[in-house]
Amino acid sequence: MKYNFDGRTFEIKRYPSTTNRSLQPWNAADELILEYISDLSDEHESIALINDRFGFLATTLFKLQPLSVVNYKSHQKAIERNYVSNSLVLKSRTIKTPLKSLPDTDIGVIKVPKSLEAFEFYLQILHRSLKDNGVIVCGFMTKYFTPQLLEISSKYFEEIEQSKAKKKARLLILKNRKEIEHQVVTIDIKFGDKVYKQYPGVFSSDHIDYATQFLLEHLTVKESEKNILDLASGNGVIADHILHQQPNAEVHLVDDSYLAVESSKMNVNESAHFHWNDSLESFKDETLDLVVSNPPFHFEYETNIEVTIGLFTQVQSCLKESGRFVLVANKHLNYKTHLDKLFKTCSITAENDKFEIYECLK
Numbered sequence: 001m002k003y004n005f006d007g008r009t010f011e012i013k014r015y016p017s018t019t020n021r022s023l024q025p026w027n028a029a030d031e032l033i034l035e036y037i038s039d040l041s042d043e044h045e046s047i048a049l050i051n052d053r054f055g056f057l058a059t060t061l062f063k064l065q066p067l068s069v070v071n072y073k074s075h076q077k078a079i080e081r082n083y084v085s086n087s088l089v090l091k092s093r094t095i096k097t098p099l100k101s102l103p104d105t106d107i108g109v110i111k112v113p114k115s116l117e118a119f120e121f122y123l124q125i126l127h128r129s130l131k132d133n134g135v136i137v138c139g140f141m142t143k144y145f146t147p148q149l150l151e152i153s154s155k156y157f158e159e160i161e162q163s164k165a166k167k168k169a170r171l172l173i174l175k176n177r178k179e180i181e182h183q184v185v186t187i188d189i190k191f192g193d194k195v196y197k198q199y200p201g202v203f204s205s206d207h208i209d210y211a212t213q214f215l216l217e218h219l220t221v222k223e224s225e226k227n228i229l230d231l232a233s234g235n236g237v238i239a240d241h242i243l244h245q246q247p248n249a250e251v252h253l254v255d256d257s258y259l260a261v262e263s264s265k266m267n268v269n270e271s272a273h274f275h276w277n278d279s280l281e282s283f284k285d286e287t288l289d290l291v292v293s294n295p296p297f298h299f300e301y302e303t304n305i306e307v308t309i310g311l312f313t314q315v316q317s318c319l320k321e322s323g324r325f326v327l328v329a330n331k332h333l334n335y336k337t338h339l340d341k342l343f344k345t346c347s348i349t350a351e352n353d354k355f356e357i358y359e360c361l362k
């Protein structure tokens with residue numbers, strides 16, 4: 001999609017791409033942020049962008065060399081691709097993962113995420129690096145507003161201003177940072193006789209997801225299954241269970257979220273292999289004996305199974321001839337129709353009133 005800004009036409013695309021035309025690479029909240037920042041900033045100011053999911057702001061504001069804090073590998077790829085397709089040069093130091101400290105910052109931007117826990121975590125990152133006279137701009141669609149955004153913001157800032165709504169989007173402008181100390185706090189989840197740890201914003205922080213629990217009740221790893229992947233691994237609870245059943249197996253974990261992968265390193269034996277990625281590009285075809293997954297289908301406020309089906313297709317290629325794919329899903333998603341097309345056989349091996357477990361053979 002084309003966007004005109006600052007005398008130039010930018011071509012901005014989503015990554016991963018979608019055939020759903022209602023899913024756009026930016027929305028009115030991004031436009032409002034851009035308008036505000038371009039009135040505010042001069043070329044010498046340092047800007048940090050958080051959760052700019054498809055790199056709309058990173059690309060349109062390229063002249064200011066903003067720094068992007070990136071949790072999702074797919075976010076990083078979106079920025080890289082949009083820079084290339086607009087013939088821009090991306091400096092390697094302009095992308096940072098969320099556990100790295102930021103340089104002193106004049107303007108922090110947060111595209112408000114769905115998870116309030118993630119919002120607070122992002123706010124903390126910026127609060128730590130913001131100069132005393134710095135400002136934080138948070139953009140969101142008004143339908144997603146909750147007073148908790150104000151409550152959380154007021155823990156860190158004295159002044160909170162709300163902009164007027166424009167095209168159903170609004171900004172929170174935070175100024176005058178409070179002098180408070182805070183550290184990265186992890187969340188504990190007790191499950192069985194173990195306490196799992198995870199960073200804020202990682203999937204299901206109140207409890208181990210019920211679909212995952214159902215999957216683990218029914219998962220038996222065979223002695224012959226030596227090369228195993230926990231796909232979309234979150235905090236690593238599935239990989240941990242696999243390693244308890246087969247301590248000598250070579251277990252891999254893949255997740256698009258950096259904070260999920262870093263969380264899983266706290267929960268899973270260090271002999272496992274941790275991959276921060278949104279695809280199986282680092283696995284060769286026909287190398288895996290078993291892939292286990294509670295796959296994603298929600299992406300912030302969007303429900304989109306294109307990414308999920310894309311992952312299933314890659315699993316099919318990476319499995320050995322004798323390999324199997326075991327996954328759990330909400331019944332209403334009706335994955336069987338898609339899995340039947342990709343795999344030689346696909347059967348439902350367990351179900352309850354909410355979830356189904358599928359076993360697919362290559």
Ligand SMILES: C[S@@+](CC[C@H](N)C(=O)[O-])C[C@H]1O[C@@H](n2cnc3c(N)ncnc32)[C@H](O)[C@@H]1O
Nearest residue numbers: 203212232233234255256257278279294295296
């Ligand atoms: C339903 S959660 C499951 C997490 C964990 N396995 C569990 O059972 O608690 C799905 C996970 O998929 C991850 N994810 C989303 N898109 C992905 C992709 N393209 N590749 C790998 N992981 C992805 C999300 O970050 C999230 O951690």
